[in-house]
Amino acid sequence: MGIFGALSTAVSGLRAQSFALENISGNIANSQTTGFKRIDTDFLDLIPDAPQKRQTAGSVLSQSRSTNTLQGDIRTVSTETNMAINGNGFFVVEPRIGQADGDAVFSGSNFYTRRGDFELDKGGYLVNGAGYYLKGLPIDPVTQNISGSVPQVLRLDNAILPASQTTRINYQLNLPQLPKTAQYQESKTPGSQLLDPADFMTVAPNVTATLTGAALGGGVDANTIVNYGETLTVTVDGAPVTMEFFDGSLGAYSGSNVGIDVQAGVSVTSALAAMQTALRTNGGAAVADATINLTGGNFAITLGTNMVDVMTTSTTASGLGIPTAATTTAPTLPWLDARVQSVAAKDADQFIAQSISGGAITVYAENGAPTNLQLRWAKVNSTQFGGSERWNLFYLSDADATGSAPMWTNVDPTADPTGDYVFGGNGSPSPAVEYTQLNGLTVNGVLVGDVRLQHGANGLTQFADPNGTAEVTALNQNGYGAGEFVSVAVNDNGRVVVSYNNGQQLEVAQVVTANFNAANQLKRMDGGVFAATSESGEPILNNDGGIIGASLEASNTDISEEFTKLIVTQQAYAAGTRIVSTADEMLQEALNMVR
Template identity: 65%
Template structure:
C-alpha cells in the first residue's frame, strides 16, 4: 500500500473518529431530551482486494447504530396526561399541516415516538413537546368498549356529561336473626321483634266454615260427628284433603279410625284433621270445636274454605257445614299472614320502632334529579313464632307525608330464610317497578343482591350489617380534567364524581425497530427495512410518567476519551507518513 496508502487510511480513521465524536456530542446534548434514543457508532474495516499474503488492515468506515430497542429510565410526572411506554413500542403520532377556520388540519401520515409529554391544546388535542398529536382508538360511551381499529387523532370534548338514571342498586347485607328493634328493647317479650300487622292494618276476619246443627263439645265421642264409611273433603285455598273414616282399622294418613285412642273424641278427631291439612300445605289452617260449633279456619284473609261433606254423625247431620262465614275475631295467624303494603304518616313512629335500618343511598332520575332512598327491614314471622323466618323490605317514598297518606312502601316479595341463614328460595335480585321518591319519578329499579348477598345470621347487635350498597346512576357533570390510566385509557373526570374512559392509546411495534428512520422532534418513520407497524392496545402504558433519554453521560464521556485518543493516534500516523515522505524526497538532494 505504501506511504500514500497509509496516509489515506489514517485520514479515514480521523474521519471515522470525527463521525463518532459527532454522535457522542449529539447524545450528550440530548441527555435530558424526553424519550431520546442515543446513536452509537460502529466501525467497519475496508479490506482492499489483494493477494492473501499482501493483505493489509485497510481503511475504516464509521456507521450509525440505533438504540431504539433500549428503554430509558421511567420517571414520575405531576402532569396526568404525561405517559411512558413500559417495554417495547412507540406512540402513534401525526403532525399538523396547518390551520383552517381556527381548527387544526392534519397531514394524514403516521409517525412514531417515545416522547410522551402530551398535554391538551386549546382545541382539545393531546400534543407532545415536539408538536406531534397523539393518535388512538375511540371508546363507545355506552358500552365502554373500543370502537374501531384504525388509530385517529384523539380529541377530548369538554361538553357536559349527560345524566344517567339509576337502573340498578347493588345491595348486600346480613339481617340479624333477632332484630333488636326499639319495641323489642322495651319489652324483651317473645315475638316483640316482629312487625305487628294489626298496628298498621284494618284486618278483616279469617275466612272460615262453621258447622250447624246440634251443639257439640270437644269431649264428645268422635262418632258424634262422623260414622265409619263416611267421607269428608276439605279445601283451603289451593289445598284439598280427602278424609275417610273407619271403625277398628287404625288411623293411617287421611283414613281416620273413630275408635282409636288418639282420635276417639271430637277434639282428637278435629286435631287429626287439622294436622293433615297443615301437612298438605294449608299451614295456617285450624280445625276446632269452640262455642259449641265446629269451625275450620284458613288462617288468612285470602284463602277460602269449602267442604264436600258425606258424614252421618249421631248428633249432627254430618258436619252440616254451611257456606263460608265470617269468624268474629281476627286470629294471630291472620295478622302474621297479612302483608303491610304501606305505612301511613300517622303510623311512622310505631313503624320505626318495629323495624331496623337497612341503609340509605342517593339515586338519580333520568334527568339527573337526586332522590334519597331510605331502606328499612321488618321481620314479620319466625320459627319460634310458629312460622318461617320471613322479612319484608320497605322504602320511604314520601318523607313529607301527613295523616293517612303513605310514607313508607313495601317493595318486593317476602324474603324467607332457612335455618342455616341462607335465602329460601334463593334471591338474586328484587325488581321495584315505578319507584317514586318524594315526588321524583325514579322509575324501575333492580336491587341486585347476588348469589350470596343476602343472609340471616345471628348478630349480637341485632342490626342489619350492610356489606355493599352502590348504584349506577349519576347527575349531569361538567368536564374537569383528563388523565391517562395505567392500561392506556384516556379518562375524563367530571365534577359529579364520574370518570369516563373516552379513548384507548395504541402502541406500534416493529420487527426491525432499529431500522426506523429518525426525524426531527424525536419521531421515527417506518421504512422498508423496519417493516410495517404492528398495532397493540393491550396496555403497557404508565400514566403520569415520562421516559427519560437512554443516554448514559458517564458512558458517553468514556467513549469521548477513547475517541479523542484514537483521533490523536490517527494524527500521529499522518505526521509519521509526512516525515517518511520528507525523507524520501531528501534522497534526491
C-alpha cells in the same frame, strides 16, 4: 502504495473518529431530552483485495447504530396526561400540517415516538412537546368497549356530561335472625322483634291463650272453693307468681307469697279480682294485660298474645279445676300473615321502632334530579311462632307526608308471590331472590323510573348477628347527575379518562402502541419521532397496556459513558494525526533523495 496507503488510511480514521465525535456530541446534547434514544458508533474495517501474505489492516468506515430498544429511566411527574411505555413499543403520533376553519388539519401519516409528554391543547388534542398529536382508538361511552380498529388522532370533548338515570342498585346484606329493634324486649315480650300489622292496618283480633278450670258460682264464698293455706303458682315467661289463700279475719298476711284474702264473706268474684291484681302486679310486663275471672261460669286465666309459655302448679286444685301438673301454652299469632302495604305518616315512629335500617343511597332521575332512597327491613314472621322466616323491605317514598298519607312503601320481591323475603334454615332466600324490580319508583316526588335492586346469587342472607342489625356489604348504583369537565388523565391500562365534577370518570379512548420486528431500523426524524422503513417492517399495533400514567421516559444517554467514549475518540483522533505527520515526513524524505 505504502506511504500513500498509510496516509489514506489515517485520513479515513480521522473521518471515522470525527463521525463518532459528532454522535457523542449529539448524545450529550440530548441527555435531558424526553424519550431520546442515543446513537452509538460502529466501526467497519475495509480490507483491500490482495494475496493473503500481502493483506493490510485496511481503512475504516464509521456508521450509526441505533438504541431504540434500550429503555431510559422512567420518572414520575405531576402531569396526569404524561405517559411512558414500560417495555417495547412506540406511541403512534401524527403531525399537523395546517388549519382549516379553526380546526387542525393532519397529514394522515403515522409516526412513532417514545416521547410521552402529552398535554391537552386548546382544541382538545393531546400533543407532545415536539408538536406531534397522539393517536388511539375511541371507546364507546355506553359499553366502555373499544369501538374501532384504526388509530385516529384523539380529540377530547369538554362538553357537559349528560345525566344518567339510576336503573340498577347493587344491594347486598345480611339480615339478623333476631332483629333487635327499638321495640324488642329480650326477656319479657316474645315476638316483640316482629312487625305488628295491627299497628298499621285493620287485621283479625289477636288470639289469646286461656286456661279454664271448674264451673264456679261468682256470688258464693271463696272459702268454700279453696282452703286456707293452699297456694296457686302461675309462671309466665319464666316469672312465677305464687298466691296463698288466707283468712283475713285473723289478721294481715305474713307469709312469703302473695296473700289472697278468702275469709268468710269474700265472694269468688272478689277473690278472682284480687288474684288478677296480684298476677299483674308481680308478674311483670308479660302479664300486664292478663285476666283472672269467670268465663261462661268457669274459672279462667286469660293471657295476652305475647306469651311464650304458662305453667300453673297448686297444692290443691280441686276447687279451681286447674291441673296440678305444669301446663304449657304456646302463643298463637295469626295476624302475622297480614301484609302491610304502606305505613302512614302518623304511624311512622311506631314503624321505625319495629324495623331496622337497611342503608340509604342517592339515586337519580332521567334529568339528573337526585333523591335519597332510604331502606328499612321489618321481620314479619318466624319459625318460633309456627311460621317461616319472613321479611319485608320498605323504602321511604314520601318524607314530607302527613297524617294518613303513605310515608313508607313495601317492596315486592320478584321471586316470591307473597311479597315477602323468605329464608330457609341455611340462611339463604327460599325461593332464591337475585333481584327485586321497583317499577315506576318515585321518592319524595321525584320520578326515578324502573329500578332493579340487584342482590346477586348469594348477596342476600339471614344469619345470626349478636348486634341484631343489618350488615350491608354492598350498596351502589349506576346513575349520576350532569357533570362539568374537570380534568383528563391516562391510567396504567393506557386508557384516557375524563373526570367530571359530579364524581364520574369516563374512559373515552385507548392509547395504542406500535411494535416493530426491527425497531433499530426505524428512520430517525426531528422531534424524537421515527418513521417505518422497509428494513424495520410494518408496525404491529396492540392495546394491551404497558403504559404508565403520570410518568415520563428519560433519555437513555449515560453521561459518564459518553465522556468515556469521548476520551477514547480524542486519543484515537490524536493518534491518527500522528500517522498523517509521519507519512508526510516520510514523503518529504523520499523527495529529498533526488536532490
